[in-house]
Every structure is written in structure tokens, then in C-alpha cells.
Amino acid sequence: MSAMPWLDAPLRSVLERHAQERLPHALLIRAAEGWGEIELADQIALNLLGREDADTARTLAHPDLRWVAPEGSVIKVDDIRDVASFAVGTRQTAPAKVVLIESAELMNPSAANALLKTLEEPPADTYLLLASARPGRLLPTIVSRCQSVLIGRDLPLAREWLAARWPEVDLAEKLFECGDAPLSVDLALEQEEPPLGPLLAVLSGASSASQAVADLLSWDVDRLTSAWYRHCAALLGGNGRIKALSVTEPGRLSDFADELMDIRRQLLTTNSANQRLLYERLVVRWQGAVRLS
Numbered sequence: 001m002s003a004m005p006w007l008d009a010p011l012r013s014v015l016e017r018h019a020q021e022r023l024p025h026a027l028l029i030r031a032a033e034g035w036g037e038i039e040l041a042d043q044i045a046l047n048l049l050g051r052e053d054a055d056t057a058r059t060l061a062h063p064d065l066r067w068v069a070p071e072g073s074v075i076k077v078d079d080i081r082d083v084a085s086f087a088v089g090t091r092q093t094a095p096a097k098v099v100l101i102e103s104a105e106l107m108n109p110s111a112a113n114a115l116l117k118t119l120e121e122p123p124a125d126t127y128l129l130l131a132s133a134r135p136g137r138l139l140p141t142i143v144s145r146c147q148s149v150l151i152g153r154d155l156p157l158a159r160e161w162l163a164a165r166w167p168e169v170d171l172a173e174k175l176f177e178c179g180d181a182p183l184s185v186d187l188a189l190e191q192e193e194p195p196l197g198p199l200l201a202v203l204s205g206a207s208s209a210s211q212a213v214a215d216l217l218s219w220d221v222d223r224l225t226s227a228w229y230r231h232c233a234a235l236l237g238g239n240g241r242i243k244a245l246s247v248t249e250p251g252r253l254s255d256f257a258d259e260l261m262d263i264r265r266q267l268l269t270t271n272s273a274n275q276r277l278l279y280e281r282l283v284v285r286w287q288g289a290v291r292l293s
Contacts, residue, residue, distance in 0.1 A: 031151035034181025
């Protein structure tokens with residue numbers, strides 16, 4: 001089974017259906033951000049290829065596997081056309097051919113439409129695994145042609161796993177900032193990422209927005225924006241974890257949170273957004289919404 005215990009139940013379910021020859025040829029593997037949809041798809045791929053002995057399919061050089069990952073924040077049509085050619089080809093050494101599309105919601109419209117043709121008539125010996133933490137962004141016609149595999153949020157198991165990996169660490173702050181998502185917490189700790197709260201307090205009193213942005217640019221966009229949003233929600237709810245800050249006007253902070261999510265979407269779904277300029281705008285708006293107590 002998986003090294004991440006909350007993935008065991010969905011993995012077992014898929015493997016049982018495969019053993020009974022009831023597994024559909026297209027699966028949409030869904031999870032909340034940081035709960036392992038790509039990791040589960042990886043384990044399923046290894047089993048379908050008969051390579052349970054390998055650690056990961058991502059780096060496996062296998063003629064019967066195609067792993068499609070975004071370039072920046074988009075999956076392009078040429079990658080999906082390659083998938084279509086691969087799907088109709090002859091398998092080489094494995095029991096089946098496997099296509100794994102990571103962050104499938106990032107397919108551009110041309111890529112999504114190209115994939116539909118393969119989903120409509122998948123070859124008998126080919127499995128398509130679409131992994132997504134944002135399945136609502138996929139075309140409904142793609143979702144309808146896949147059987148969904150949902151990864152549940154088992155917080156006790158996830159916290160046990162994290163505690164075993166990081167026995168000397170107080171996990172409370174990172175669990176809050178990562179929304180309890182275990183893989184996000186684990187990655188943040190591996191990268192020695194500091195808590196965001198102290199930085200947000202510094203930003204509120206920074207004399208220059210452009211200078212303050214340098215610290216923000218070192219963060220992963222997804223983790224930065226989601227943690228920042230959680231601090232906004234906590235401040236608005238009267239349970240702020242940044243004790244040095246107070247809200248100037250709730251309306252301003254609420255507007256800031258809306259803009260933060262809009263900028264998050266731009267940065268995560270396009271390659272053309274000016275990250276520095278957008279962060280400078282956020283810092284200025286943040287300074288207008290909060291103050292040092």
C-alpha cells in the first residue's frame with residue numbers, strides 16, 4: 001500500500017476493481033490541495049504497469065507510460081496529441097499502457113478538446129489517469145467520461161503521519177497555514193519555509209512595497225496565497241493568529257481577500273502574469289486593511 005496511509009483505501013478500491021476486470025479506462029483522481037491526488041495516480045500507474053517494485057512512476061523510463069505535466073501553468077495541445085498517438089499504439093512490455101495527466105485542470109481549451117477524442121473511444125489496453133485538485137475547472141464533458149476516485153481528508157491519519165516524520169516540530173502553525181493539508185505541510189517543512197504570520201506583520205509596516213515584495217517572491221505561490229487568505233479569514237473572524245495586527249476596516253480586509261484570490265488564480269493559471277507587480281499591489285492593499293497594534 002501507499003506510504004501515505006490515507007491513500008490506502010482509494011488505492012485498494014481501484015486495485016480490487018482492476019483485479020475483477022471492472023476498472024474503467026478513464027479515472028479522474030480528485031483530492032483537496034495537498035492531499036495526494038498525484039501520488040495516488042502514481043501508485044495506480046505503477047500497479048497497472050506491473051511495476052509495484054518501483055518507488056514512483058514519475059521518473060520511470062517505461063515505453064508503456066506517458067506522464068504529462070504542465071509547462072508553467074498550462075498543459076498544451078501538443079502534449080495531448082502525443083497522448084492520442086501513444087494511446088492507439090502497440091503496448092511494449094507491460095500488461096497495459098498508462099497515461100497520467102498531472103494537474104489536468106491546466107489543459108488549455110485546445111488540449112482539453114483533443115483529449116475528449118481519446119476519452120470517447122479509449123483503446124482496450126490503455127488507462128487514462130487524470131489527477132486534479134481543482135476538478136471544477138475541467139470541461140464537464142471530460143468529467144462525465146471519467147469515473148471519479150475521491151481522496152478523503154482523514155485528519156487523524158494525516159497528523160499521525162506528519163508527527164512521525166517531524167517528531168521535533170510543533171506542527172500547529174503550519175497545519176493552520178496549509179489548511180491541514182499534510183503534503184503541503186510536509187513540503188513546507190522540507191524546504192524550511194518559515195511561518196507566514198511574522199512576514200505579514202512586517203509587510204503591514206514596510207515603507208516600500210517594492211522592497212517588501214522580495215520576501216514574497218521566495219515563496220511558493222500556492223502556499224503563500226492560501227496561507228495569506230487563511231490569515232485574512234482568521235482576522236475577520238476575530239481569531240487572528242498574528243497578534244501584532246489589527247483590522248482597520250473589515251470591509252477593506254474583505255475586499256483585499258477577494259483580490260488576493262483573484263491574483264492567486266491569475267498566477268496559478270497563466271504564464272503571462274507579472275508576479276512582482278501583482279505582489280506590490282497586494283502589499284499596498286494589505287497595508288490599507290491592517291495596522292500594527
